[in-house]
Amino acid sequence: MTTQPTTPILSTRELRKSFLGVTAVNGATFDVPRNLITALIGPNGAGKTTVVSLISGQIKADSGQVTIDGADVSGWPAHRISQQGLMRTFQLSRELGGMTVLENLMVSARRQTGENLVNVFLRPGAVKKEEAALAARALEILNRYGLYHLRDSRAQALSGGQKKLLEISRAVIADPKILLLDEPMAGVNPALIEKIGEYIIDLRDGGMSILMIEHNLGIVEKICDNVVVLAEGRTLATGKMSELRENEDVVRAYLGEVINADNGR
Amino acid sequence: SAGTKPAPLVVGAMFPFTGAKAILSTWGTHGVAAGVYAVNAAGGVLGHQLTYTYADDAADPADALPAFRQLMLHHPTFLVGPFSPTIESVINQFVPNNVVDFMVGGLSTLDNNTNPNWFRTSSSDSNEATAMAYFAISHGWKTAVMLFDNSANSQGFVPPLMAAYKALGGTIQSNQVINPGASSYTSTLTSAFQNNPAVVFDSMDSATAATLFHDAQQLGYMNRPWIGDDLQSSSQGPYAAAFGPTVTTNLYAALPATPSGAGYNTFLKDYALRFGKKTTVWPTTYNEYDSIVIASLAMTMANSTNPKVWVKDVTKVSNPPGTACTNYPQCVALLKKHVKINYQGAAGNDDFNKYHNVFSGFQFLGFNSALNTHQVAFVTPAQLAATVAKESKKG
Amino acid sequence: MHLFWIDFGTGLATAAVVALAATGLTLQFGITNYINFAYGDFMGLGALLTFALNNQAFHLNFWIAAPIAAILVGVFAVIANQLLLAPFARRFSNPALTMIVTFGLSLFMANVATVIWTGNTLFFRMPISVDKKVGPFLWSPDVMIVMGFAVLVMVMIHLLLKTTRLGKMMRALSDNTSLALTSGIDVRQITNVTWFMSGLLAGLGGIALAVEEANLTVTSAESYLFVIFAAVILGGIGSVYGAMLGALAIGLLTETAPLYINAGYKLDVGFFIVIVLLLFRPQGLVPRLGRS
Amino acid sequence: MSAFFLFFMTMVFYVIVFWIASLGLDLVWSRTGIPLFAYYLYVAVGAYLTGLFSLPHVPLQNGVGNLFGFNLPGLLALPLAAVVTGLFAMFVGAVFMRRLRTDYLAVVMVAVALVIWDFSQNDITLVSGNTGLTNIPLPLAGVLHININQWTYLYTGVAFVWALALWWIMKTVSNSPTGRVFRAIRDDSVVAATIGKNVYRYQILSMGIGGFYAAIAGGFLAQLATSWNPSSWAPFEVFNVFTMVIVGGVGSNLGMLVGAALLQVLFIQGPTYVASNYLHSPTFETLAAAAIGVLMWLSLWFRPQGAVPERLKSTAWYLGREPALQETINPDLTVEERA
Amino acid sequence: MPTMVADNISSGYGKNLIIRNISLEVDAKKVTTIVGPNGAGKSTFAKTVVGLLKAQTGSIVVNGDDLTKVPAYKIPGRGLAYVPQVQNVFVSMTVQENLEIGGFVTKGNTHDRMEEILATFKDLEKARHKRAGFLSGGQQNMLAIARALMVNPSVIVLDEPTAGLSPAYTNVVWEEIGRIAESGTAVLVVEQNVERAIVHSDYVHVFVAGQNHVHGTKEEIAQLDLASIFLGRSEATKS
Numbered sequence A: 001m002t003t004q005p006t007t008p009i010l011s012t013r014e015l016r017k018s019f020l021g022v023t024a025v026n027g028a029t030f031d032v033p034r035n036l037i038t039a040l041i042g043p044n045g046a047g048k049t050t051v052v053s054l055i056s057g058q059i060k061a062d063s064g065q066v067t068i069d070g071a072d073v074s075g076w077p078a079h080r081i082s083q084q085g086l087m088r089t090f091q092l093s094r095e096l097g098g099m100t101v102l103e104n105l106m107v108s109a110r111r112q113t114g115e116n117l118v119n120v121f122l123r124p125g126a127v128k129k130e131e132a133a134l135a136a137r138a139l140e141i142l143n144r145y146g147l148y149h150l151r152d153s154r155a156q157a158l159s160g161g162q163k164k165l166l167e168i169s170r171a172v173i174a175d176p177k178i179l180l181l182d183e184p185m186a187g188v189n190p191a192l193i194e195k196i197g198e199y200i201i202d203l204r205d206g207g208m209s210i211l212m213i214e215h216n217l218g219i220v221e222k223i224c225d226n227v228v229v230l231a232e233g234r235t236l237a238t239g240k241m242s243e244l245r246e247n248e249d250v251v252r253a254y255l256g257e258v259i260n261a262d263n264g265r
Numbered sequence B: 001s002a003g004t005k006p007a008p009l010v011v012g013a014m015f016p017f018t019g020a021k022a023i024l025s026t027w028g029t030h031g032v033a034a035g036v037y038a039v040n041a042a043g044g045v046l047g048h049q050l051t052y053t054y055a056d057d058a059a060d061p062a063d064a065l066p067a068f069r070q071l072m073l074h075h076p077t078f079l080v081g082p083f084s085p086t087i088e089s090v091i092n093q094f095v096p097n098n099v100v101d102f103m104v105g106g107l108s109t110l111d112n113n114t115n116p117n118w119f120r121t122s123s124s125d126s127n128e129a130t131a132m133a134y135f136a137i138s139h140g141w142k143t144a145v146m147l148f149d150n151s152a153n154s155q156g157f158v159p160p161l162m163a164a165y166k167a168l169g170g171t172i173q174s175n176q177v178i179n180p181g182a183s184s185y186t187s188t189l190t191s192a193f194q195n196n197p198a199v200v201f202d203s204m205d206s207a208t209a210a211t212l213f214h215d216a217q218q219l220g221y222m223n224r225p226w227i228g229d230d231l232q233s234s235s236q237g238p239y240a241a242a243f244g245p246t247v248t249t250n251l252y253a254a255l256p257a258t259p260s261g262a263g264y265n266t267f268l269k270d271y272a273l274r275f276g277k278k279t280t281v282w283p284t285t286y287n288e289y290d291s292i293v294i295a296s297l298a299m300t301m302a303n304s305t306n307p308k309v310w311v312k313d314v315t316k317v318s319n320p321p322g323t324a325c326t327n328y329p330q331c332v333a334l335l336k337k338h339v340k341i342n343y344q345g346a347a348g349n350d351d352f353n354k355y356h357n358v359f360s361g362f363q364f365l366g367f368n369s370a371l372n373t374h375q376v377a378f379v380t381p382a383q384l385a386a387t388v389a390k391e392s393k394k395g
Numbered sequence C: 001m002h003l004f005w006i007d008f009g010t011g012l013a014t015a016a017v018v019a020l021a022a023t024g025l026t027l028q029f030g031i032t033n034y035i036n037f038a039y040g041d042f043m044g045l046g047a048l049l050t051f052a053l054n055n056q057a058f059h060l061n062f063w064i065a066a067p068i069a070a071i072l073v074g075v076f077a078v079i080a081n082q083l084l085l086a087p088f089a090r091r092f093s094n095p096a097l098t099m100i101v102t103f104g105l106s107l108f109m110a111n112v113a114t115v116i117w118t119g120n121t122l123f124f125r126m127p128i129s130v131d132k133k134v135g136p137f138l139w140s141p142d143v144m145i146v147m148g149f150a151v152l153v154m155v156m157i158h159l160l161l162k163t164t165r166l167g168k169m170m171r172a173l174s175d176n177t178s179l180a181l182t183s184g185i186d187v188r189q190i191t192n193v194t195w196f197m198s199g200l201l202a203g204l205g206g207i208a209l210a211v212e213e214a215n216l217t218v219t220s221a222e223s224y225l226f227v228i229f230a231a232v233i234l235g236g237i238g239s240v241y242g243a244m245l246g247a248l249a250i251g252l253l254t255e256t257a258p259l260y261i262n263a264g265y266k267l268d269v270g271f272f273i274v275i276v277l278l279l280f281r282p283q284g285l286v287p288r289l290g291r292s
Numbered sequence D: 001m002s003a004f005f006l007f008f009m010t011m012v013f014y015v016i017v018f019w020i021a022s023l024g025l026d027l028v029w030s031r032t033g034i035p036l037f038a039y040y041l042y043v044a045v046g047a048y049l050t051g052l053f054s055l056p057h058v059p060l061q062n063g064v065g066n067l068f069g070f071n072l073p074g075l076l077a078l079p080l081a082a083v084v085t086g087l088f089a090m091f092v093g094a095v096f097m098r099r100l101r102t103d104y105l106a107v108v109m110v111a112v113a114l115v116i117w118d119f120s121q122n123d124i125t126l127v128s129g130n131t132g133l134t135n136i137p138l139p140l141a142g143v144l145h146i147n148i149n150q151w152t153y154l155y156t157g158v159a160f161v162w163a164l165a166l167w168w169i170m171k172t173v174s175n176s177p178t179g180r181v182f183r184a185i186r187d188d189s190v191v192a193a194t195i196g197k198n199v200y201r202y203q204i205l206s207m208g209i210g211g212f213y214a215a216i217a218g219g220f221l222a223q224l225a226t227s228w229n230p231s232s233w234a235p236f237e238v239f240n241v242f243t244m245v246i247v248g249g250v251g252s253n254l255g256m257l258v259g260a261a262l263l264q265v266l267f268i269q270g271p272t273y274v275a276s277n278y279l280h281s282p283t284f285e286t287l288a289a290a291a292i293g294v295l296m297w298l299s300l301w302f303r304p305q306g307a308v309p310e311r312l313k314s315t316a317w318y319l320g321r322e323p324a325l326q327e328t329i330n331p332d333l334t335v336e337e338r339a
Numbered sequence E: 001m002p003t004m005v006a007d008n009i010s011s012g013y014g015k016n017l018i019i020r021n022i023s024l025e026v027d028a029k030k031v032t033t034i035v036g037p038n039g040a041g042k043s044t045f046a047k048t049v050v051g052l053l054k055a056q057t058g059s060i061v062v063n064g065d066d067l068t069k070v071p072a073y074k075i076p077g078r079g080l081a082y083v084p085q086v087q088n089v090f091v092s093m094t095v096q097e098n099l100e101i102g103g104f105v106t107k108g109n110t111h112d113r114m115e116e117i118l119a120t121f122k123d124l125e126k127a128r129h130k131r132a133g134f135l136s137g138g139q140q141n142m143l144a145i146a147r148a149l150m151v152n153p154s155v156i157v158l159d160e161p162t163a164g165l166s167p168a169y170t171n172v173v174w175e176e177i178g179r180i181a182e183s184g185t186a187v188l189v190v191e192q193n194v195e196r197a198i199v200h201s202d203y204v205h206v207f208v209a210g211q212n213h214v215h216g217t218k219e220e221i222a223q224l225d226l227a228s229i230f231l232g233r234s235e236a237t238k239s
């Protein structure tokens, strides 16, 4: 939080998406400030995961606009958005099960000379050197996230919590400008939650901007600089967690009573 | 030297034993076995007995070459087969590997063959097609539809049949390519028969024919003559069985050569001796039988079992001029007396032209209610030649 | 116009055959979530067993032999599932591998059937039926029986799935296998029932196909398999009603197409439509909620 | 003796050809996760194009002919055909990979192969329908003035050199970062896209390489048999190649050689020989074909990793040595044993 | 006598054992909770109890009825119901059909029971003819629990019923759990959130690395330094 953010790193405008007649996202509009941790909270089925998938391009929006670092990326395919400097993790971990943990990280790195076949055959030396350097960097990250001893196991053999960590380290190695985390703490034991919280703060201090979905309000309060509340696919409120606890709309939609089953969905 | 018998001579036979065309191997093996039986019963060739060995080409060109190499392991002096689908993938092997081949099958692309070691003992489909056209016109059937499946064999009929039919003054109203194995041909038939043709020419595999005939019955199209190729010629065969009630008046099948006469009777006798009286005489068996007799006679005449030597005598024993002979021992006896012979085989005169093709006449068969065949007409080689001459005048 | 209606009638007859088979295929897919490439051979087995009972072994009347044969195919399908497919599906979560296993089953069945029945064209012993004009259509009594029967089967399947306990259990299983197990559904038994029905319908479809084709060979149903697939995919794989709809569409399209294009390509019309449809609507006509 | 050697060489030739074919399928199917049931289509396209490139133009007459022909030397026609087939495969990939989910893709791929097979049988204007291409020239035979038997030896050698080169290329590709991206797509294509890989482009690339390999195999088959027609490539023959891949070991380049040899010798050529020479009955052969299905089941069940299993790439493999880094034991992350 | 007794259970996937020699008891009218770090084997234990995994050693007895060798699909009929953590409803079927399926294990008419349950779960009553796939995550969890209750089980096993639920729903679900226990059912809950578990349950088991590390009443457990038990990584499962 050294430089005062000028333009938001990420912003969405009037995002809309429905599945088979069910509206999941209905005009979500919010900004993610630069170099801060922003939480995206809201009741189950509010459309949080869908919003993240719309931003990262896994799902095409019915309408609306997404801007990353000033560039309008609406309608771009997922890989191009990712190359723009955005990384995401998944609510239900999606590891590359048949590859080793080390390879899970290596494959995620950006701009590899060897990912072009021409270079593989014409510049084998350069590719080889780059690979060794990359492996070393991946090992460092694995060490930081406590996965070093698992480097040569197949990723599918990891436990639930380890897979969450793998998701985060796989995003980190790509050194994104903005990181989207979908419930990184869900199903993780309390001790690890603390730890992951610290890692996320470290990443922010290293210059990354973060948007994380989370139901654990304790941790949200602790580490997030900024909170966006989503309900029924719409942005309900934004602000600091402490302010939002006072906000009646937020209390009604999320913290207090259960929403009625007939409310639109 | 006394007491030791000369080594047997090997005949290699290459047929599809597996795959969709496996039925052809039944034909081929019966013909080869009958021929070998006939020659051995008469004391063999130059004192050698004949034995035979088979290889499976599965009617697949990619499998034909290994099959050929398998046969060569037995050092055959000549081969019988393969049928049309695979001949092109082995034909270039015969000269370098010093083996003579006798093929059975109508593939019209080989009508102008120049390979010295290749002979065809069955008449080309192009002749058969011409005969079918001639037969139809001679009955006054001047409008026709053509229903030929997409196999190489059937499609080989199409250009010569069209040319001949037109040259003789007929009109082809519709030429449909039949895609085998469909569940119905109703729509194909309805569009083909729109203009009420006088006659139908057809060739297809038996399963497809069963479906198509069934549909044609439903639509009432079986009330006119259908002229099929030699596949449809067997007594109680699947085509006749599927044709329906009008089979006795409306189904005709072309059959190359003249399975009648002395040569054919000799063949029938040998066939019955080898397989028993009741065995079906499969199509083309007389062609394979003739192939073996002709090769054996050529070896006898050349007094050599080396293909390089005797291949030159193949046409000499089978073509005129010469004393006609209709069975192997009789022909051998004449050759021993240094008489020039002209073998008249089971399939007819077996005279090879300069492209090593035989050019036989065709008979047309009809069926009785028990689905047995009887000859309805015969188209002579001379009539065919005249038709072809007319075509070139028109073209 | 006259020709069009005759072809349309044939299309309906074809649709009946395709619908029988397609329903069986899609039921099984719904439960097991992998495509059975041996389904064409199941169909063929139905026709071949009918042939065996009709012409070879007991010389039963065709209309008696056919249901017995179809039931035997059902039993065979259960055995094939128990001994081969279920163990593979349990062991390998990747359905593509089980798909390859069914490919192997197809190869196995086709070749063993060739050993038993040869590759020759076979005919049922049944009287030749004469065509009848029904409205603008031309149908033989055999084909009309097949069509009526197909409609009856479709209605029964609808009632089974929507109203009976067994049907609801099947739908539950198709939705989520392990949850069905812990909800007290005997998954193995329901899976077997499904395979039995799938086999039964395959057998019936194969027999109907042979009746329509007026003959059978060991591989004729196998080569028809992709027409069935086309119908199933068109309707959205795993969806029973979709399969019925798809069958109707494929039957009518392929049989009327030759009025406008070379008849040699009429089946390709079906494939072509499926390919184009999938490019624009990848989930089929009737998409299915649930497993994604 | 020479008959035996020629037979042996022909077998070797087939093993080499199917090694090449299974290398290509292995890349597309086992390493990129595309259920390419249309693989034999590319074998066929390669064969047809090799023929057309090396044949002269034969105008259609009496239902036989080829629409075009370039009279190129066979040695050149083969790689040229493979390149064109690779581009064709990429085109097919570009059309179908865009939207389809895996099981639809599998079926649609078979449908595409069947439609084109149907077309190749029905259409007589392009490549003579079921008659197909004939008299495809023997490369080099005319130049060196050798007969077809000597040529068989020579060309088996040529095929072997090709196979070695293709093996080395495949090895290099699969060990490269590009190969790693392929495997990521196989494991989870959504993840591959989120980490910035252009999944579609890599899938098409994989299809292109696979098409190239298939075409080389097809071209060799056509040149050896000097002919090619629709019965040379019933689309379901692809099952044999899948079995080679499974038996050899998915993802293993040397495994493909083992799989190809095993299937060709023990399950295809062997039974044919035994059936016709000793048993005089095709039943045995048919049962051997059925046994290929059984072989695949047994192999998948008892040795799913195949004869030569794929090796995981360890840290040491990447670094070229054991990692020097010692794990920092993070005191927060260790289990504290309590009594 | 406890309603359910699990004695000396060991189990795992394939050849490697994940949990070893675990014993625990669940009493009627009581909420018993299992907590523990990720990978400790909590879900594995739950799956073993309900027959999804085969117990390598030990026995499971419910109301004196030995269920150890009983196949999974017969277990609900014997009074032991299970609600998995994820994918716990039949998404393509309506709420009512989901409940009907829950009733299939009993022979008799389940209509009255369904009305009874729908009366308790007001949200579900309103969504009666909706397909379950269109419910929100929390409502789906609710439906799953309701379905398990259709047969009046003696024991109900809930695997992380509140994971990923919003705070509001989390409260609702815990209240419901309390009510279920009051009605006479023995409840076994697997839970991540230790604080919650301690508040709402009567008895707590702490699993660490596949073993029942400590257990006691909620008061006893509250005394322990749980953080240091939890802090740690589960051992890697190398294959």
Ligand SMILES: Nc1ncnc2c1ncn2[C@@H]1O[C@H](COP(=O)(O)OP(=O)(O)OP(=O)(O)O)[C@@H](O)[C@H]1O
Pocket: A019, A020, A022, A023, A024, A025, A042, A043, A044, A045, A046, A047, A048, A049, A050, A051, A091, A265, E133, E134, E135, E136, E137, E138, E164
């Ligand atoms: N692929 C899909 N098909 C159909 N409906 C979907 C799909 N994905 C999401 N939905 C629906 O969209 C709505 C929003 O879902 P989403 O997963 O975005 O919610 P969420 O806010 O992330 O909830 P949670 O906190 O439970 O993860 C839900 O009603 C859900 O059922």
Ligand SMILES: Nc1ncnc2c1ncn2[C@@H]1O[C@H](COP(=O)(O)OP(=O)(O)OP(=O)(O)O)[C@@H](O)[C@H]1O
Pocket: A157, A158, A159, A160, A161, A187, E013, E018, E036, E037, E038, E039, E040, E041, E042, E043, E044, E045, E192, E234, E237
């Ligand atoms: N299907 C499986 N195959 C092999 N190993 C598995 C499987 N499922 C879980 N495991 C392993 O078993 C161990 C225990 O898993 P389990 O799911 O029981 O943990 P848990 O205590 O429920 O953890 P969490 O709180 O993360 O859900 C883990 O190490 C995990 O890797």
Ligand SMILES: [Mg+2]
Pocket: A048, A049, A050, A091
């Ligand atoms: Mg979510």
Ligand SMILES: [Mg+2]
Pocket: E042, E043, E044
């Ligand atoms: Mg768990």
